[in-house]
Amino acid sequence: MTPAHALPVPDVLHEFDTGPEGLSPGAAAAALERHGGNTLPAAEEETTFQRLLRQFRDPMIYVLIAAAVATAVLGQVVDTIVITAVVLINALVGFFQEGKAADALASIRDMLSPTSEVRRGGTWLTVDAEDLVPGDIVRLRAGDKVPADLRLIEATSLRIEESALTGESLPADKQLEPVAADADLGDRSPMAFSGTTVAAGSGVGVITATGADTEIGHITAMLGQVEQVETPLTKSMARFSSILAVGAVVLAVLMVIVSVVLYDTGWGEVLMSAIGFAVAAIPEGLPAVMAITLALGVQKMAARNAITRRLNSVETLGSVTTICTDKTGTLTRNEMTVRAVVTREDTYTVTGTGYAPDGEICLRGTDTPVTPAEHPDMARMAEVAAYANDADVDKQDGQWRLAGEPTDGGIRTFALKAGVTQERPRLAAVPFDSEYKYMATLDDMDEGTVIHLKGAPDRLLARCDRQSAPGGGTEPLDLEYWEERIEELGSHGLRVLAAASRPADAGAQTLTTADVDDGGFEFLGLYGIIDPPRDEVVDAVATVQRAGVRVRMITGDHASTATAIAREVGLTGDRAITGAELEAASDDELRVLVADHDIFARTSPEHKLRLVRALQANGEVVAMTGDGINDAPSLKQADVGVAMGIKGTEATKDAADVVLADDNFATIAGAMKMGRTIYDNLRKAIVFMLPTNGAQGLVIFVAMLAGMTLPITPLQVLWVNLITAVTLSLALSFEPAEPGIMDRRPRDPRASLLDSEAIIRILYVSVLIGGATIAVFQYLVGEGVDLDTARTVAVNTLVVGQIFYLLTARFARVSALRRELFTTNPVSWVCVGIMLALQLAFCYLPFMQAGFATTAVGPVGWAIPTVAGLIVFAAVEADKLIRRTAD
Known part of the structure; x- marks a missing residue:
């Protein structure tokens, strides 16, 4: 059967026997009877008594128990008491130290939305999420948790935070056009998945799967099938x-x-x-x-910030031969940062990471900081970054926090490093939309009213007829030059955004997409943005590699980004193996792949689980790190599952053996020692x-x-x-x-x-x-x-x-x-x-x-x-x- 993400909207509605008016109350009741509630299966918990009995499962303890019974029969009361005391002390030590067994599935269930807006019989209602059924029409707004797997039928600037499920660094832009049937989970743009969060915009979708049939339900099933190693x-x-x-x-x-x-x-x-x-x-x-x-x-x-949930895992860390690590939030900061700025005159490197405006802007190849006054081309790039931006970064409790989109936060931080802030009033704006992929603002500047434009390079190049020239002034647009620079930045794993501007019409007070699409802009340059590695990760990777432990990156992000980050932190490998290649590989072929490669990109939860099992089949003792729901099955399968304590989901923490309280990969090296x-x-x-x-x-x-x-x-x-x-x-x-x-x-x-x-x-x-x-x-x-x-x-x-x-x-x-x-x-x-x-x-x-x-x-x-x-x-x-x- 063709999956919903590969079908046009009318075909999806027909398949689920529904329409824009939604299901009738009777049809919804029948579907609920047929499919069951929109809930995940509960895990069977270990009782306190079972945990106590497990402490006695040792052949040496069996012999001692037999000895205690024998001495009791022979009337040697003192011997019986001493032997029994030894056995009980051993059992109680293990019982109290081990603690209650984890229930990862309960934590995943907590991530589901409690209520949802659904249209039934032409009327919008608020119902319990567990009563939703396939064919229901659901409305999504910014901040909502997606209650089930949806095929979108309407989307307005809709962006959904899916990093916990797919490993993507940025919220995913959603659109309605179908994609290939075999598209990776992160590339299914017409879908919204249960348990994810709407970051911006709004949308309407038809439910295609509920409960155990959703993508998060598949992860739950995998967790249940994974046996403790x-x-x-x-x-x-x-x-x-x-x-x-x-x-x-x-x-x-x-x-x-x-x-x-x-x-x-x-x-x-x-x-x-x-x-x-x-x-x-x-x-x-x-x-x-x-x-x-x-x-x-x-x-x-x-x-040392490594919280151990299972006693034996402490020692197992010392036996690890391979660390499989997620990228986003584990090796990286999960904070977008401008690394490079390219203009027609120069290329600049930007130091510092995260949203703290600490760092310098230098000419490429030098360590000498430059100022906007010395380099007007860079100053204009900083101006666009400051004005065509809806994000804010400010210091709270000693930490720099972002309010807004991560990419906008990185751009805003670059402007602050350049010393440029939004001091002039904004008259109007065209918000970012995934359909046209740009943001424009109309700003009252000293030199007059100006349109600042920021967005996807191809969309901006199509609206520019000239570019800023070296030394000042403008010149005809050199499309070939900019395409080469875009390719160069992309090859280093950088996400590329462009900046442009032009004077507005005299007296303009409004701004529309038609105003932007009229063109006539001056192309200013490119921003190269990346989610950078944590400062301490490079040394930590070198430490564990020196200890004979191989580090492998397994991420849902794009191959170019994964390769760039891998190169920065010191991992080997000339290319990333993609999820499509893993999908096509048999179990035996996969064992060869994991032996020869260290970087795996665009992976699904199933891929991660298969990779861990393949490594174990090769005789490796595997530690798996992660922070998203998509990491939970592989963390449970690994010999040692290591979850991030700050940015990790509760499901991931519960599936793990060790939780890093500081989300610091370097803590793993100390834990291994x-x-x-x-x-x-x-x-x-x-x-x-x-x-x-x-x-x-x-x-x-x-x-x-x-x-x-x-x-x-x-x-x-x-x-x-x-x-x-x-x-x-x-x-x-x-x-x-x-x-x-x-x-x-x-x-x-x-x-x-x-x-x-x-x-x-x-x-x-x-x-x-x-x-x-x-x-x-x-x-x-x-x-x-x-x-x-x-x-x-x-x-x-x-x-x-x-x-x-x-x-x-x-x-x-x-x-x-x-x-x-x-x-x-x-x-x-x-x-x-x-x-x-x-x-x-x-x-x-x-x-x-x-x-x-x-x-x-x-x-x-x-x-x-x-x-x-x-x-x-x-x-x-x-x-x-x-x-x-x-x-």
């Missing part, structure tokens, strides 16, 4: 947890079998020892440490925790297999695990970034959480600490020391060994014997102090002695563990030295 950390932790949990259970079962078969040990004692081993081997504090580390990262990022730091710290925590748990498990495992008395009891194992998790492991969350962290390439998302170097360290440190604990226990027992004392010193050996290992683990490859050991992370020393205080209480407080079967020990009870700790420290430092030397 697992982060690299989530995938790695899932694999890691599964392997660890299965390994712990298998070894515990092996212990039970060996103890019962070889040593005829009682079932109660065997089961408690097996539970103790499982609890010892599993780092039950790891989920809490991970959540706390991520939460700390969230707080630090929030202080934080993400990499968090991953490093999590990895350090894992490489620290596993040997400590491995040592505890090794003690019980060896003792059971050898038929020895347990050097530490299962309850003592729980104590060590608990105090380690809340002290030493947490200390690593506060480690600063490693030197050169943004000069290395992103980590491979498919790589294992632990490499061979980490695994080797985990194994030998486990053996060192565990072996030292067993050796100390056996030595003391052999010397006739009582069991409680021997076990107390054995536990001290575990604790002190972990403290010394923490000090060396803070630095993955470099030596820990450096000043930074004492200066860069004071929290680590606080945690060591707390750990020692808790261990002193464990040894010397009577109620702790009664609960954990410990006893007070003398200086030897601490000296022996200190020697064991120093051996662990020296071994790891020697390993680092060997590896550094080998490198």
